[in-house]
Amino acid sequence: MAASFIDKARITVQAGNGGNGVVAFHREKYVAAGGPDGGDGGRGGSIILVVDDNMSTLMDFRYKRKYTAGNGGDGQGKRKSGKDGEDLVIRVPRGTLVRDAETNEIIKDMSGQEPFTLCRGGRGGWGNMHFATPTRQVPRFAKAGLPGESHDVILELKLLADVGLIGFPNVGKSTLLSVVSKAQPKIANYHFTTLYPNLGVVWVDEGVSFVMADIPGIIEGASGGAGLGHDFLRHIDRCRLLIHVVDVSGSEGRDSVADFDAINEELRQYSPELSERPQIVAANKVDIMEEPENLERLRAHVKAKGFTLLEISAAAHQGTRQLVGRAAEMLSVLPPVTVYEPEYVPKPPAADSSAPLDIRRSDDGTWLVDGPWLQRLMGNVNFADYESRMWFDKTLRESGLFQRLEEMGIQDGDTVSMYDWEFEYQR
Template sequence: MATSFIDKARISVRAGNGGNGSVSFHREKYVAAGGPDGGDGGRGGSIILQVDDNMSTLMDFRYKRKYEAGNGADGQGARKTGKDGTDLVIKVPRGTLVRDAETGEIMQDMSGSEPYVLCKGGRGGWGNSHFATPTRQVPRFAKAGLPGEAHDVILELKLLADVGLVGFPNVGKSTLLSVVSKAQPKIANYHFTTLFPNLGVVWVEDGVSFVMADIPGIIEGASEGAGLGHDFLRHIDRCRLLVHVVDVSGSEGRAPIADFDAINEELRQYSPDLAQRPQIVAANKCDICEDPDAIARLREHVEAQGYTLVEISAAAHQGTRELVGKVAQMLSVLPPVTVYEPDYVPRPAAVDTSAPLDIQRADDGTWLVEGPWLQRLMGNINFSDYESRMYFDKTLRESGLFQQLEEMGIQDGDTVSMYDFEFEYQR
């Protein structure tokens, strides 16, 4: 029984939260005024994607949709930093596109072998040892860890093949793949025998080989979702060359020229760029052709459009080596397999600033500001980036925080502490 082919999956991923900082004071016999020694919280674990060449589908994501990395441990006394959370490595097939589920933007193309950090773990909170100053010698506060990043993403598998076989169902694509490679696709005399793409490595000569993909048969209306073809048209997006297999035997009452034009129209409807992809037309089942003139008419039709036609019989192993030679010759001058450039721009997570913040004033005059939405906001701010800092300032101002601080009596030069970030207040 054939294994189901899963080529698209939606998952939710969340990195671990950072551990909380510790409030602790050094106590040791004969040591006076030991001072604060609270350690920092550990970093939360990250979500990391890694290519696994032993995987060929997204089946693993069919039943498990939520993935979470480990949280960082809280800090301890004696300046002991909490243990970092465990990273979670998720393995995906080579060729998987990672898209933001909300915007559809490409976050990463997992075509290479480098791991990709999909969600960064939250930073650990500072212990009270960080907040000791000449005027604040006994800080009785520490900072909570920041939450890890979270995303809903769509994984979309686009096969990495040099050559894609296209054509109507039952024209002999699977037979051709089995003849020119060691792939063993299911072959039978009925439509939609092929339910999922099959890959085969075609050897030409020493040092020359290529990967060929047998795509399920395309039918008219596939670009609009009809039949099986629509789900798998994405797998020929990356192919450098298409081998268009046309049944010229007339055994099923089909018209070769009409079939050729119909498939190309479906490719155009799905992707104009795909319709411009180089093609070789393989006129299959020539050995049982009932109308020899049909081949001549098809040749004239396709060559008028600039395509090369090769007469073959995959079942009888006729013309297949000539076809393989033509394919290798064209591939030698075509650009490499497409790798999609990420177009994803991380955006600060939308936060509801209507909830009140907890504002307290420490004994040394420091203003301590905390709250769930502020914590989430700071987890998405890069304080080394000017625009990110400006966004942070704008959000705080629009939330009414600065006005509230002024009503509570804050003065220019007072220190404001927000988790692991401190600044001097200036009107």
């Protein structure tokens, strides 16, 4: 039944790999072997997230779970670089939290306007034109491109609304939203009418408006996952103010005080912080109220807990303007909608250094080192950072690379080339 609204999805994203550099020479008089002119590989495409206000669910991610950006093109002769891979832009609803699938830590809260690069494309490999030196005039090697970043992430939608309508199913929340805003939720006379949240903009006065969300009816046990459970309780997290709609008509034999306490207990069990959120209690269906004492009992109970109670009839448009006016008044002094700060800290890349590396010596004496795990490792190292370089050096030593180089006869001052990075070997 809840399948019509999707507010959580797990996807895999893979940025494009960098293109390979090329070995090429051009013909020029008095230049050895014509001179190196192999171009660089293109950069791999990145995975970029952008907010799309026309989207209200994560339905698009229900059937497509893997997203891959374009690879960079290989370099060419005549110093021509390969074409950069095409970035892949993924559109998400405003309010989507991006979490690391392994740790559940927040990577990014997609609540603003700015795009977010989730995975960066791999750098293109250098062509042989980069490796020419006065003593190495004919470099016959180029470098492969580096792999793009990949990540398993969970997308979780938390609606960006100022006011959340809460209460049991069928108490009139959808009707209230339709009356005070231009939202048109589907309304019918049965439980669990609303299977997904509806948003509406409520206009109060010139320059005064707010966003209201009709949260699907909460039932007892929702905090433990019963009914629609956590699927929709999470949407109240960002709301600055809650309007608690209670049916006081007695038409369904419900006890308004018991209903009020049950919903607040569900909020408390789901999130103690959420249960402390400011509330206005809207006593709905007063126009068809059978026993006025139900309203008075609720009024006394609510007053004792420090909440404001307003009498309304959403269907008859009675008291609704006073309700939204009171909500606007309270919102004017409440903190802004919550934007979650990132928690995720990327871990150092895992490298299975047990696999052997390919080590060979070029005609000019340069030591060339290649291998899949080294390629992945270098794609994630920031060589501008001292600690990153030290960690990279430690990983190479522990892999036995330096020992192998010494066994093969490397000398102090020899050049070691790893993809697009070169260094002078020192024992």
